Amino acid sequence: MRIGELSRETGVAVPTIKYYVREGLLPAGRLTSPNQASYDDGHVRRLRLIRGLMDVGGLSVSAVREVLAAVDSPERPVHKVLGAAQEAITPKSAVAPEGLEEARRTVAELVRRRGWHTDPDHPSAEAMAVALAAFRGIGRGDFLEVLDDYADACERVAAADLAWVGRNAEVDGLVESVVVGTVLGDAVLMAMRRLAHVDASARRYEKDAEGGAAPGAGGR
């Protein structure tokens, strides 16, 4: 397969493919002559993975590079690789809002209450603290009343994710499953949450027969 065909197959422009190769996201084609290279199904898969992570997951080129580096290290202890993948996936914010310390304590408290076996310094714990501090900062500090409901939901989701990953781990790389499940799974979850909002408020709307309070009440 030559680059033009790869481009047609995936819908990615030829110069963009070259760009990804330069950026180290995609391995170069196998040179069959000084100015001809051939690409295979692995390239197609990889390219689709890249676009999925970028378009759907919203990752930047450099984040994708880090993620793929983790995906491509079959040696090294598995949990290290997964940790690196998670780290690369987690968007790091440089901001330090006011109530961050307090929010961190809230997160630690939640983790303790749920009995979760997680490091309180995990980047995701920090990300959560930042989000909670933002709620606080705009006067919606009472959001933490819903945290336990969220935690219930997350436990269920995590169990499903774990089972899914375990089910097709052998197919084509464990780490890739985790990355894809995490990044694209987020997108699915967010979209579905909005649909559930619409449904929930539609029900309430019908019952009340009057436009009361509800999130996402609008049909398009």
Next chain:
Amino acid sequence: MRIGELSRETGVAVPTIKYYVREGLLPAGRLTSPNQASYDDGHVRRLRLIRGLMDVGGLSVSAVREVLAAVDSPERPVHKVLGAAQEAITPKSAVAPEGLEEARRTVAELVRRRGWHTDPDHPSAEAMAVALAAFRGIGRGDFLEVLDDYADACERVAAADLAWVGRNAEVDGLVESVVVGTVLGDAVLMAMRRLAHVDASARRYEKDAEGGAAPGAGGR
């Protein structure tokens, strides 16, 4: 309050505040003389809201502008405003992957199965279809096996969200609650899901006493 104090209060640089005013995110200060204006607590709140939506929620300036336009329209039917807010919040992707049609049917089927009162053309339904098509495209089409678990989780989350919004709707604007709850809530949910992944795999890890398959097994 003058602009310097507003800047110190919120941690946003003065030229950036001016930029937001130019861009229509923030109302201008009340002019007390041709070259002095005064800002109040409303500006502080609004500025923190803007930064929260951008830094934590990842919205662009133009998305924030649309969202705030919805927040600032107290007239007009409530559900219309909420619909506009949701629309502005939903990231629209211009891509049209291959299995999109099939994915759309999968979403419609899910909605039917759950008995959700939602328009199948809702932007979030489309976003979900795009994500599912991406799973398919990289050979993980079996992800749809977890959709019902996700849906259970989302129903729970949506119920909690609805209750929360209803609880503090009077405080300071219903639409703002919805927007904040949706955008920042997403961030909380994503972070928490990762923590739950770590926990779930930690448990499995300990039980198996051998590095098996698990998402997010990494420490820190």
Next chain:
DNA sequence: CGCTATCTGATAGTGAGACTATCTATGATG
């Protein structure tokens, strides 16, 4: 063999997005 489409590899340019710098004229403050 000739011809045109395509390819590699390299360098430079583009357009959007989110600020940031600089400047002028003016007013605030001690």
Next chain:
DNA sequence: CATCATAGATAGTCTCACTATCAGATAGCG
């Protein structure tokens, strides 16, 4: 009255993700 901050305007910067253009070299068809 000296110093500092401010409004408003314009232009510049920096990053990101491409995209355009070239030169030189095949591919492969008739």
